[in-house]
Amino acid sequence: MEEQVEMVGRAFVDHYYHLFDNDRAALSSLYQPTSMLTFEGQKIVGVDDISSKLNQLPFDQSKHLISTIDSQPSSSSGGIMVFVSGSLQLPGEEHQLRFSQMFHLIPTPQGSFFVQNDIFRLNYG
Amino acid sequence: MEEQVEMVGRAFVDHYYHLFDNDRAALSSLYQPTSMLTFEGQKIVGVDDISSKLNQLPFDQSKHLISTIDSQPSSSSGGIMVFVSGSLQLPGEEHQLRFSQMFHLIPTPQGSFFVQNDIFRLNYG
Numbered sequence: 001m002e003e004q005v006e007m008v009g010r011a012f013v014d015h016y017y018h019l020f021d022n023d024r025a026a027l028s029s030l031y032q033p034t035s036m037l038t039f040e041g042q043k044i045v046g047v048d049d050i051s052s053k054l055n056q057l058p059f060d061q062s063k064h065l066i067s068t069i070d071s072q073p074s075s076s077s078g079g080i081m082v083f084v085s086g087s088l089q090l091p092g093e094e095h096q097l098r099f100s101q102m103f104h105l106i107p108t109p110q111g112s113f114f115v116q117n118d119i120f121r122l123n124y125g
Numbered sequence: 126m127e128e129q130v131e132m133v134g135r136a137f138v139d140h141y142y143h144l145f146d147n148d149r150a151a152l153s154s155l156y157q158p159t160s161m162l163t164f165e166g167q168k169i170v171g172v173d174d175i176s177s178k179l180n181q182l183p184f185d186q187s188k189h190l191i192s193t194i195d196s197q198p199s200s201s202s203g204g205i206m207v208f209v210s211g212s213l214q215l216p217g218e219e220h221q222l223r224f225s226q227m228f229h230l231i232p233t234p235q236g237s238f239f240v241q242n243d244i245f246r247l248n249y250g
Contacts, residue, residue: 002168036197036198038195038197038208041193041195043127043197067249068166068246070163070166070244070246072163072168072242072244073161074199074229074241074242075200075202075204075229075231075241077200077202079200081227081229081242081244083163083225083227083244085225085246085248098248100208100210100225100246100248102206102208102227102244104199104200104206104229106200116199116200117197117199117206119195119197119206119208119227121193121195121210121225123210123223123225123248124192
């Protein structure tokens, strides 16, 4: 069980940032109408508004480099908490931006997971 | 509801780091046998082992300075996700350590909350 939680967390993180960096519009497939995103303190609810926010970020290209992934089962409902730290390289920027992000993944009836909670913060030194 | 979640998150964070910095042994009151802590990648389960870990950290005094607190309802069960960033001042250390930490709070029958999930990471620049 424990190992499976770690595997799901890592697979999700790979998938999420791969989509973010290569096909950002497809991230909408990971959210649902109940999903919540807090992005640098801005609260956004629902797959449509979250998708708009992510697609309207002021950069077209990005490259996420993952430093750490910590996963835990969230409760008896089969949910998984995933905590990520890493850095974000944007085009034309000399320095990478450090970030932390947490996801609460909830199982779907189809055997997959969706993002119920998503909180993103840049780490200012 | 939304406002209440923010209030609970802020009150919890104030309480948690106040205890951490002034009466660390009392943090055990916030965990239960099912609680999980991942501390810099080390996984610890249950109030007893979590309490031991926190009390055996290699510093006696600490001062947490909180930069951001983001809270969201976790699900229909009344849980709350709290995501914290801040810095940690240790005695004799010139520089503060930046950290990020997330908590998943679950309501108790007594109308309070306990920490089900706790993930802590220092942010290395």
